[in-house]
Amino acid sequence: MKQYQFTLGFQVRDYECDMQGHVNNSVYLNYLEHCRHEFIKTLGLDFSELVQRGISLVVIRSEVDYKYSLQSGDKFEVGVILERVSPLRYRFVQDIYLLPERTLVLKARVVGTGVSATGRPQLPKEITVALGQLD
């Protein structure tokens, strides 16, 4: 079991399931994003405030291995670890576990960066500080 920096609990909602009766593959990206945004709040960063300040945090790569399908009503947990990739890039390692057994549902790696209002790469100070603390 990895040591996550942050975990967030969720429950599948019926509208998230497709005609196969499982959560649609795209919806897991929503879960992962929501977990990241709640996590960065604990670093002092609010995604919507960044948008208003003209700074966009953007996903530049995602890799997802789907291991098990979530279904109606399932409770699950998303864990996240933030890693430095380069001066301007960071990676979120994220896993989803079905509760209460903690069956592995999905493993993801999401690489992101920041972009200023003028389109230049720029990381918010809080991310840089958080990444610095990881060294």
Place this chain on the structure above:
Amino acid sequence: MKQYQFTLGFQVRDYECDMQGHVNNSVYLNYLEHCRHEFIKTLGLDFSELVQRGISLVVIRSEVDYKYSLQSGDKFEVGVILERVSPLRYRFVQDIYLLPERTLVLKARVVGTGVSATGRPQLPKEITVALGQLD
């Protein structure tokens, strides 16, 4: 320019954009899926009929490199190539291009397999035939 087996044109709808004014990262997976499902119709396979026959085509891995952000009203094209990975696994190589300039928006690789009603791996004959024709 790759030689795609199938391409499908789309236009961004405003509800697909998030507070950054761009298409949300998860929505691209919807575009990719819709293109795959339209493509497999040309192979004689209807995703919803498969579900009714008890066969689920499932995504087991996705890899997406986001290169450029689509915005309100953008017209774009999704191309797809089907490849064999193993007897029971196939891969869709998919790219998205902004029109009319054909700017590369995204490159994706989506690996899938089939699962029967009893949970056993099983590919529909049409997929096996299509993959056989690729050899």
Place this chain on the structure above:
Amino acid sequence: MKQYQFTLGFQVRDYECDMQGHVNNSVYLNYLEHCRHEFIKTLGLDFSELVQRGISLVVIRSEVDYKYSLQSGDKFEVGVILERVSPLRYRFVQDIYLLPERTLVLKARVVGTGVSATGRPQLPKEITVALGQLD
């Protein structure tokens, strides 16, 4: 303040917001649906089990008055009251309140019915019992 039979707490997720920075009008229908499905579980009814039994609960009319826009991170509560409309139709009166002030966000009335696998109108016994207890 109405006397709701059931209330459910939520928090806005960033992917639910559109380019105006507010929750998109269609997403509120997702919130309302999720609250209804959690509510009917307290009556002994699981929406996904009903689907497997061949019984579809369907929305035949929705009326929504949007009073206040939810934004990133907002916490809110959905309340629901179930009413009989006719032998085969029921109505959910649903309201959404921003927390903690309980500002009214939205008022909705959603009329539904049940349809059997053969397409005939049919209410599950649990709904009929619940409606009977309302008389």
Place this chain on the structure above:
Amino acid sequence: MKQYQFTLGFQVRDYECDMQGHVNNSVYLNYLEHCRHEFIKTLGLDFSELVQRGISLVVIRSEVDYKYSLQSGDKFEVGVILERVSPLRYRFVQDIYLLPERTLVLKARVVGTGVSATGRPQLPKEITVALGQLD
């Protein structure tokens, strides 16, 4: 058959269907919105440009009667008529028809208004002009 000011063709995408195998009730609001936004482009109004100018067009009431459920692959058409309700409010009368038979799928009435960056009610000139031309 009503005389619509604008119609737009669509096709159901599989990810829009829920576990009942039908388009989820909330997704129809997406279809209706996309049709409205394409329609107002013909009046010279681009929704995303308005957002950038600080003007939000917002939905304040929606009424939807669901008559028939769309399924995987269905082709359909959305028609729209714009009506004046009051100096600052307008109504879109919108209907959806399954093609090619033109079976009525849904009837909707969506009331909207405009809000300036400072939160004051304000209609863009193009809407006022369009409404004026209706008298």
